[in-house]
Amino acid sequence: MSAQARAGLRPETEGKIFRPRRTLWGDVWHRLRRNRPAMVGLVIIGLMYFTAIFAPLIAPYEYDKIDLENVRAGPSREHLLGTDELGRDVFSRIVWAARSAAFVSITVTSFGLALGTFFGALAGYLGGWVDTLIMRLGDVLFAFPGLLFVFFIAATIKPGLIAWVKAIGLRELARSGYVDYLVVIIALGLVGWPGLARLIRGQLLSLKRRDYILAAQATGVPTWRIMWRHLLPNAMPPVIVAVSGGIGGVILSEATLSFLGIGLQPPNPSWGAMLFQYYGYWRTELWPLLFIPAAVLVAIVLAFNFLGDGLNEALNPQLD
Amino acid sequence: MLAYIVRRLLWLPVLLIIVSFITFALGYYGPADPIVALMGQNYDPEVAAQLAHEYGLDQPFGVQYLKYLERVARLDFGESIKYRNQPVLRLLIPRLAVTIQLNVASSFIGVSVGIAVGVIAALRRGELIDRLVVFGVVFGRAVPVFVAGPILLFLFARTIPVLPPGGWDGIFSRSAVMPVLLLSIGPMAVFARQTRAGMLEVMGQDYIRTARAKGLHEMTVVTVHALRNALIPLLTILGFLLGSLVEGTFLTETIFGIPGIGQFAFEALGGRDYPVIITVTLLVAVAYALGNLWADLLYGVVDPRIRQA
Numbered sequence: 001m002s003a004q005a006r007a008g009l010r011p012e013t014e015g016k017i018f019r020p021r022r023t024l025w026g027d028v029w030h031r032l033r034r035n036r037p038a039m040v041g042l043v044i045i046g047l048m049y050f051t052a053i054f055a056p057l058i059a060p061y062e063y064d065k066i067d068l069e070n071v072r073a074g075p076s077r078e079h080l081l082g083t084d085e086l087g088r089d090v091f092s093r094i095v096w097a098a099r100s101a102a103f104v105s106i107t108v109t110s111f112g113l114a115l116g117t118f119f120g121a122l123a124g125y126l127g128g129w130v131d132t133l134i135m136r137l138g139d140v141l142f143a144f145p146g147l148l149f150v151f152f153i154a155a156t157i158k159p160g161l162i163a164w165v166k167a168i169g170l171r172e173l174a175r176s177g178y179v180d181y182l183v184v185i186i187a188l189g190l191v192g193w194p195g196l197a198r199l200i201r202g203q204l205l206s207l208k209r210r211d212y213i214l215a216a217q218a219t220g221v222p223t224w225r226i227m228w229r230h231l232l233p234n235a236m237p238p239v240i241v242a243v244s245g246g247i248g249g250v251i252l253s254e255a256t257l258s259f260l261g262i263g264l265q266p267p268n269p270s271w272g273a274m275l276f277q278y279y280g281y282w283r284t285e286l287w288p289l290l291f292i293p294a295a296v297l298v299a300i301v302l303a304f305n306f307l308g309d310g311l312n313e314a315l316n317p318q319l320d
Numbered sequence: 321m322l323a324y325i326v327r328r329l330l331w332l333p334v335l336l337i338i339v340s341f342i343t344f345a346l347g348y349y350g351p352a353d354p355i356v357a358l359m360g361q362n363y364d365p366e367v368a369a370q371l372a373h374e375y376g377l378d379q380p381f382g383v384q385y386l387k388y389l390e391r392v393a394r395l396d397f398g399e400s401i402k403y404r405n406q407p408v409l410r411l412l413i414p415r416l417a418v419t420i421q422l423n424v425a426s427s428f429i430g431v432s433v434g435i436a437v438g439v440i441a442a443l444r445r446g447e448l449i450d451r452l453v454v455f456g457v458v459f460g461r462a463v464p465v466f467v468a469g470p471i472l473l474f475l476f477a478r479t480i481p482v483l484p485p486g487g488w489d490g491i492f493s494r495s496a497v498m499p500v501l502l503l504s505i506g507p508m509a510v511f512a513r514q515t516r517a518g519m520l521e522v523m524g525q526d527y528i529r530t531a532r533a534k535g536l537h538e539m540t541v542v543t544v545h546a547l548r549n550a551l552i553p554l555l556t557i558l559g560f561l562l563g564s565l566v567e568g569t570f571l572t573e574t575i576f577g578i579p580g581i582g583q584f585a586f587e588a589l590g591g592r593d594y595p596v597i598i599t600v601t602l603l604v605a606v607a608y609a610l611g612n613l614w615a616d617l618l619y620g621v622v623d624p625r626i627r628q629a
Contacts, residue, residue, distance in 0.1 A: 139331075140338050142612075147567040148585075148604055152343070152597070155589045252464055256567075259466045260574065260586070272466070279470040282478055282485075290474065294467045301462040 024237070031314040038310020044303035051095055052102030061089040063096035064267035072286060081292060084277065088267075090289060094296060097269040101300075104184055105250045109243060111189035116196025117239075121227055123197065124204030135201070138194030146191050150253060153187040154262045161186075177268040184263050188253055192246065199242055203235035241311050248304025255297055271297050324620055328613055339605045340392065343598045344385050355401075375401070392602075398595035402588070408599045412581065416603075419573070419580035421491040423565050426500045430507030431561075435554075437508070438515025439547060445520065453512060460509025465568045468505060469575040472498050486577040499572050506564045510557060518550030525549075555618040562611035566604055 032038055051058060060080075067087030075082045081090040123134040141149070162179055207213065208231065216226050255272030257263030264270040266277075271293040278289040355368045355377070372378045376387065391398065397408040441453035476498060477485035489495045522528065523546055531545045532538075573582035581600055588596035 140335060140342070146563070147570065148601065151570075151585075151589065152601060155597075256464065256466060256571070260571070262589070275466065275470065279473075282470070282474055287474060287478070290470055294471060297467055298459075298463055301464065302458070305458070305462055 028311070028314045032310050035310040035313065037306040038314075041303035041306035041310065044299055045307065048098050048300060048303075049102050051098040053099075055095050055099045059089075059092035059095040061092040063088070063093050063269040065089065065092070082286075082289070084286070084289070085281075090274075090292060093269045093274060094271070094292060097271045097274065097293075097296075100181075100264060100268060100270050101251045101254060104181065104188070104254045105247045107185050108188040108192060108250045108254075109247050111185060112192030112196060112246070113239075113243060115189065115193035117200055117232070119193065120197035120200030121204060121232065124201035125208060125223070125227060125231065131201070134197065138197055141191065141194045147253065147256065149191055150187045150257065151260070151262055153190060154183050154257060157186065158183045177265060180264045180268060184254055184257060187257075188250055192250070196239065196242060196246075199239055200232075200235055203238065204231055207231055207234055237315050241308065241315060244311055245304060245308035248301055248308070251304075252297070252301055325617060328616060332609055332613065335609055336602070336606065337389075340389065340598070340602055341385065343601045344388060345381075348381055348384065375399075397599040400588075400593055400596050402591045402593045402596070408595050411596070412584070412599065412603070415579055415581045415584045418488060418578060419569055419582065422496070422499060422503065422572070422578065422580060423569060425491055425496070426503035426568075427507055427561065427565060429500060430504035431511050433504070434508040434511025435515045435547075435551070438512040439519055439542065439550075441512070442516045442519030442523065442550075443542065450516075453516065457509045457513045457516075460505050461513070463505070465502060465506070465571045466575065469502050469572065472502055473575070486575075488576075488578045488580075495576075499576050499578060502575075503565065503568045503572050506568055507561050510561070510564075511554065514554050514557060515550060518553055519546060522546045522550045555615065558611070558615040558618065562608060562615075566608065 060078075065088060067083065067089075069087065070079070070083050071085055071087040073079050073083040073087070079089050079091065081094070083089055084093075119134045119138075123131040158179070161183060165179060165182075213226060213230060216230055221230075254263055255270065255275070258270040258272035259276045261273075261276070264273055266273060274293040275290065275297070278286065278293065281287050281289060355371050355375075356363060359368060359371075369378070376384060379387075388398075395409065397412075400406050400408050400411055403411060437453050437456075441450040444450050473485055476483040482494075483497055484495045487495050491500075528541060528545055531541045536545075569580065570582035570586070572578065573580045574586055577583070581603070585597065585600040587593075588600065
């Protein structure tokens with residue numbers, strides 16, 4: 001009889017621990033799943049990105065398809081939500097605008113996250129004058145109210161950007177509406193990074209004094225590898241919360257810019273621009289159109305708020 | 321504490337110089353020519369060159385910037401390009417007055433109503449009124465100004481036409497009702513939420529039980545013992561309040577056609593009126609920096625640990 005059998009252990013379970021294996025994120029998901037508002041938010045957000053990806057299949061018409069024989073039509077089977085004064089299908093434009101929102105939110109967030117991680121990691125790990133320089137730069141950007149700065153950048157870089165795009169030989173691109181996307185992405189991305197950089201820097205400052213980092217340094221692990229393998233993954237949880245809340249903010253900022261006519265230009269589809277267009281109908285019989293982009297925007301902001309609150313609670317269970 | 325204040329104050333002018341440099345550089349290198357925007361259809365190269373010379377736009381960047389700084393030090397912000405020969409400062413002051421009235425009225429209403437509602441919700445936790453407040457806060461946080469604005473306009477200027485759809489006849493006129501309401505939604509939601517959370521936390525403390533055990537009137541317990549402590553964390557969101565007001569003002573003035581600095585800046589952006597754009601940006605940055613300084617100092621007063629940082 002083996003020692004294991006005598007101890008009452010079966011050989012096939014040797015060395016195994018019976019507690020279900022749970023990672024940090026498994027735990028978070030477990031808690032998040034019980035949070036009903038957060039799950040509703042997740043579903044709405046999922047639906048938005050699904051709509052964005054499959055927009056060409058979902059939308060019955062192109063977003064800029066003008067049909068002058070069918071202007072100001074009410075809801076019908078051909079036009080689920082009716083048409084505007086150019087005969088463009090409102091439902092199709094709402095669907096295509098999801099693609100604009102998704103595209104802008106993903107690119108701006110990645111751009112901001114890349115800049116924020118890069119500068120934050122540099123500042124936090126290297127310290128000294130690099131840290132001072134980067135953080136002061138962030139302070140300057142913080143000194144502007146975000147939206148005003150975005151207005152300012154969007155208004156001043158656009159003509160230069162168009163000239164530059166033409167100069168490198170992309171005349172088609174310059175003429176298409178895609179330059180508007182670029183303007184919005186650059187303006188919002190430049191404003192978004194200091195917050196993330198601060199957050200990551202703060203995380204690194206506390207993490208880099210841990211023993212396991214000292215151990216890695218002592219065994220000669222290169223700096224970039226310490227950063228990439230040991231520091232950044234551990235700094236991520238609060239960053240994930242900030243970013244998930246930030247995506248909603250980016251969608252809202254794009255809508256705001258487009259509402260004011262500085263963001264995406266017609267005929268590019270944008271909920272903000274549609275809101276502005278329909279708001280101009282308030283004296284006519286087309287007034288109810290206003291509520292469509294309004295409802296979509298509110299639903300999405302709510303969804304991101306719910307998910308952000310839910311993630312925050314799930315990552316910091318002691319709050320309960 | 322003194323060293324902390326001095327350090328924060330010294331940062332202010334440095335910040336302003338950097339801000340003015342950035343705005344000036346963007347305006348300078350922004351290829352949109354204000355002269356072209358001004359002359360429009362009647363563009364004539366000879367007159368354009370003369371105008372550029374007149375406004376000093378033909379001089380090198382460094383010279384223009386230094387001259388600009390020197391003039392700013394004398395509170396001379398140049399002349400508007402769109403409104404020919406009118407000093408920016410003179411155009412700005414009446415608009416600034418409108419914006420300040422609008423902001424003071426809406427932050428006063430937003431903060432006081434928000435705190436009152438938050439206290440009531442916390443005292444009646446779980447009851448209908450509390451749930452209504454929580455629901456309202458969730459919506460108030462989620463409905464952007466440019467969504468709520470058109471909906472308010474639709475409600476009160478079309479469906480029940482009791483208010484004018486726009487314009488400005490002073491802060492005590494009917495034309496101010498919708499803009500003030502619109503701008504106060506954000507602060508109201510934030511203050512209601514924070515006050516409710518703060519009150520709930522404070523009301524469970526031992527010193528509240530002690531106050532009650534001493535036989536103090538419930539009103540005294542709530543206002544003197546609980547509310548005063550619950551309000552401390554609210555100081556820290558003052559900076560946030562300022563930021564949301566700046567953005568809200570911009571949108572509100574545009575939606576309702578109110579002649580404040582938000583609308584002025586927006587108009588200037590369209591007309592490439594750089595002296596105006598730079599001045600408004602600088603002004604907003606100063607206001608914002610002072611607001612943040614104020615919030616940071618209060619923060620330092622409340623929480624001594626901050627002073628050392």
